[in-house]
Amino acid sequence: MRAVVYTESGDTSVLEVVEREVPEPGPGEVRVRIVRAGVNPTDWKFRAGGMGELAFPEIVPGQDGAGAVDAVGPDVVDLAVGDRVWTMLAQHQRPGGTAQEQVVLPLERLTRLPDSASYDVGAALGVPAVTAHRALTTSEDGPDRLAPGAMAGLTVLVAGGAGAVGNAAVQLARWAGATVISTVSSAEKATLATAAGAHHTVNYRDGDTATAIRDLAPDGVDLVVEVAPAQNLGLDLQVINPRGTIAIYANNGGNEITLGVRETFSTNARFQWVLLYTVGQAALRAAAEDITAALEDGAFGIGEDRGLPLHRYPLKETAAAHAAVEDGAVGKVLLEVSDA
Known part of the structure; x- marks a missing residue:
């Protein structure tokens, strides 16, 4: 699978597209095929070294994304293969974020994405x-x-x-x-x-x-x-x-x-x-539930007509996407990781 990685802090030139083995989910984990990934200021700040030393030898950036479950750990019953989901804090305390075709995450970092919401919307939730x-x-x-x-x-x-x-x-x-x-x-x-x-x-x-x-x-x-x-x-x-x-x-x-x-x-x-x-899991779960309810009500969206213009980049242009966010792009920057 394709993944964007960096092994040292620096400007966008440290980002590299590589091939990696598809990871397998363990107990309490789910593997998601990422369709869209969001890019946030925290992504480039982590990459640039603004949050301290790298926590892992190799990091895949990206806290936010949306896609479909394609494998579950042996004890996971709350999600099944094919379920549409959105992520939160995918990279937090983990080396693998959403700027890759498949990512393994703990169950608590995933929320069902309503059928009425696009993967673009799902990838724009998370941090914001x-x-x-x-x-x-x-x-x-x-x-x-x-x-x-x-x-x-x-x-x-x-x-x-x-x-x-x-x-x-x-x-x-x-x-x-x-x-x-x-x-x-x-x-x-x-x-x-x-x-x-x-x-x-x-x-x-x-x-x-x-x-x-x-x-x-x-x-x-x-x-x-x-x-x-x-x-x-x-x-x-x-x-x-x-x-x-x-x-x-x-x-x-x-x-x-x-x-x-x-x-x-x-x-x-x-x-x-x-x-x-550091807000705690209870606050994160409450937010996920309420945001999903707003999606189901049709009260939350993205795009020009909802006040958030979209800027899309293919996965291979993640460096340009980071640069756009760092330069203050107005709207939401998304990575097109795979087809829906």
């Missing part, structure tokens, strides 16, 4: 959608699970609603009944955030952003899904509701933040840090 779910379900006064009506009466501010996580947060919050405001940097990105389901968009490069948000939410927002805390926490504190939550899932724009104690005290706000690798 599960991160968004976690960000939306950690508030003191909010729900710990998402479903229609679960966020009714709440206002959510999504920073960067045209990004993959931002897009997922907009779609899931809208499905759950929240009023959604998204900050964007251009009219084009406002169009994407609106397509995802945002009720309102605010261009942070045009005028007083805090005033514009307060005009839309006079009592403040209940939850912020934040991608750039170094740049935005001052703004977030101006618009957060008492006892609101600022859920931070990335460090875009800088690694250091400065907070004034007095102004922060007055909000009674909660800062929730979100990193999927």
Whole structure:
């Protein structure tokens, strides 16, 4: 089978397409024939050495993917050959991710993909959608699970609603009944955030952003899904509701933040840090179930009409796909690994 591997940290030139033996699943494991694989910022950051030394001598990148089960371990009864599935954290603490034709994964890292959802959609879930779910379900006064009506009466501010996580947060919050405001940097990105389901968009490069948000939410927002805390926490504190939550899932724009104690005290706000690798299996499973329910409701999708343009690359061009994500491609980058 074909697999993309790297054996040292570096730029995209360390990626190589090779032939490898087809792996066999052991107890509690399932082998999946990958049809589509997603590419996320974590993929190139791991490859570039930004997450520390390589954990294995040879690594296949890719946390996210979708495909069909083609073999199961001796004690696996929850999935069968032919079942359509999507993956989460495929590469976490394992050498083999989704940038290969067949991958063996523990059962808990797989979720059934509804027949109504394409493999493209399945490969675009994982990191973005599960991160968004976690960000939306950690508030003191909010729900710990998402479903229609679960966020009714709440206002959510999504920073960067045209990004993959931002897009997922907009779609899931809208499905759950929240009023959604998204900050964007251009009219084009406002169009994407609106397509995802945002009720309102605010261009942070045009005028007083805090005033514009307060005009839309006079009592403040209940939850912020934040991608750039170094740049935005001052703004977030101006618009957060008492006892609101600022859920931070990335460090875009800088690694250091400065907070004034007095102004922060007055909000009674909660800062929730979100990193999927340590949230625990219960949170991951809850996210998988709720995201799948949104798929079945037709409330979650990808593509231009859902605010997330697609960029497809064949497996042999994984290096170009990594480069596209690293260069800030707007939308979702997918690898076409095999035919459906």
